[in-house]
Amino acid sequence: MHTTLDKDFWSNRYQAQDTGWDAGSITTPIKAYVDQLEDKHLKILVPGAGNSHEAEYLHQQGFTNVTVIDIVQAPLDNLKSRSPDFPEAHLLQGDFFELVGQYDLIIEQTFFCALNPSLRESYVQKVKSLLKPEGKLVGVLFCNVFLDRTEPPFGATEQQHQEYFLPHFIAKHFASCYNSIAPRQGAEWFICLIND
Template sequence: MSAVIFSLARRSLSEGWLMRPGRSRPPSLSVKRATGYAGRSTTIAMSESSDSAVPAFWNQRYACGETPWTLHAIPATLRSFVKRTRARGRVLIPGCGTDHEVLRFLQSAGFEVTAIDFSAVAVTQINEALGNFDGKIIHGNFFKFDFPNRFDVIYERTFLCALHPRRWPQYAKRTAQLLRPRGKLVGVFFYGIEPDPPPYPLSKTGAAEIFGKYFRLIRDVKVSDSVAMFAGMERWQEWQLRSGATQKRIKSC
């Protein structure tokens, strides 16, 4: 999944996240043709944007296929979670990117799937990959979109770690607002040391401070099937919403 809707430092991921040893710089892109849902061609203007807080930056990466964070598989820890979870319900995937395999998997497991991304190119690509899909794919801002319902589960992967740490408290509050009582924030979280962020890694102390107000950690296991850029630095975690943590009406942050 891509990470979206955030205030990252004004620098290019191609100099940090996307540029790892042995990886060439993504090619420049001025204009990209993308196919719409019904086979219509749409021209999407691209710039050499280095501001990863704007959709154009991510549009360019998806159009170029420069998405090394995409797993192209179902994480084993997600499969385990679904197997252990008897109840089904609504699940939200923020910053879904083009991770259509996960959306299809969750739907086939019986969940009512909603996903959101602010990259128009990513949303177009994931809709094309999914084809006939009963879930909802939203082109919008996770922090501002007016979701009509709360969710039983929010699935995290590569969204939080692209947010500047100053946005993390807002992320925790927003996820708590969007969950039903005793709902869960689950997924793959990035921990460790990153000398040239983004991605921005969590620490155990930091995670407890950020999420502890709203959630309690009920599961924490090492991830063994990370993509190369995250190898050895990911953990599957399940954070359950505390009783009475947020009873306020859903609203944008």
């Protein structure tokens, strides 16, 4: 039986400062990907963004159209206090599954694994609906670790990830991550999936 992973669950985690997932800065695989992007006007979404060091970095680097969404307000306030000029209208408190929009790039990090596994198909369909044609889902997934847990993070096997994602995207990159942050080395896959 999984814990109910609702707004209260996540809110309590932030209140208790029980946020072990927070790397404290943009992680190396996502930084390496962002650093090679040339178009600063890409419409970028970070779902389940948390304190969103990724969005902060993107903003600092001059990306002009970065939106974050989180079901809890507190981490959005934290981002705003670190980056006071981050556009208010791009800080969305709400449920990712109710978001409407069209993005060029969605960045995934410890959001897929934070969801009840019963929502994985819905996540894939929602990501697809939020991506423009040929838009990309890019980021990291816990692979072959954190299996059979009752609380997040929920990992998945390589085969499960293939079954969730590959029927719906063209995989530009879907492989073991070589530049994970130290605590996640050997535990992540890096994905760059193009909306099919």
